[in-house]
Amino acid sequence: MAIPFETAVKEDLNIGHGSATITNPAGGTLAGTKINMSAFLGLATLVFSATPDFDLVAGAFQRLTLTADVASSTISQSAGTLAAGTILVLEIIQDGTGGWIFNWPTNVLGAAAYPISTTALDRTLATLFYNGSNWMFLCSPTISQ
Numbered sequence: 001m002a003i004p005f006e007t008a009v010k011e012d013l014n015i016g017h018g019s020a021t022i023t024n025p026a027g028g029t030l031a032g033t034k035i036n037m038s039a040f041l042g043l044a045t046l047v048f049s050a051t052p053d054f055d056l057v058a059g060a061f062q063r064l065t066l067t068a069d070v071a072s073s074t075i076s077q078s079a080g081t082l083a084a085g086t087i088l089v090l091e092i093i094q095d096g097t098g099g100w101i102f103n104w105p106t107n108v109l110g111a112a113a114y115p116i117s118t119t120a121l122d123r124t125l126a127t128l129f130y131n132g133s134n135w136m137f138l139c140s141p142t143i144s145q
Contacts, residue, residue: 043091054090054105056082063091066100074105075128075135084132092116092124108135117142 044058048067056077064070075088092102098120104111108128114137116124127138 054088056086056088060087061089061091063093065093065095066102067095067097069101070103072103072105075107082130084130086130087138088128088130088135090124090126090128092126094118094120094122096120098122105135107133108137110137113137114140117144119144 042059043061043063045063045065046052046054046058048065050068050071052064052070052073054062054064054073054075056075057079076082094100094117099118101118102116102124104114114126116122121144123143124140125143126140128135129138130136
């Protein structure tokens with residue numbers, strides 16, 4: 001598939017959807033595995049679920065506001081294969097009530113050492129790195145409101 005450079009948009013470049021060629025009108029092309037530019041552009045806000053799935057197709061920056069306990073959660077890549085070296089930033093927010101529990105996905109190593117804040121309106125930011133089989137914390141600070 002060839003995509004004209006001057007009309008290429010972020011949706012044209014997407015992880016796991018095969019290969020692409022972007023043609024530069026001045027000459028030359030960029031070919032190879034498609035890159036999910038939405039992962040670098042913007043923040044995806046998830047609708048609350050007691051079993052949320054942080055699907056990387058939505059992007060690498062995702063926000064979830066807790067309005068009840070999260071019994072379990074997952075990280076997935078619904079389109080294509082999850083690549084080693086992937087970074088995911090999660091913002092977990094307590095609502096005005098607070099006190100909600102968040103259970104990290106089972107393939108997040110060392111999750112017990114990084115509980116989220118249960119204080120109302122606090123935000124926990126977790127930066128995760130995928131090593132090819134599991135996720136690992138790079139950073140997980142809590143920001144109080």
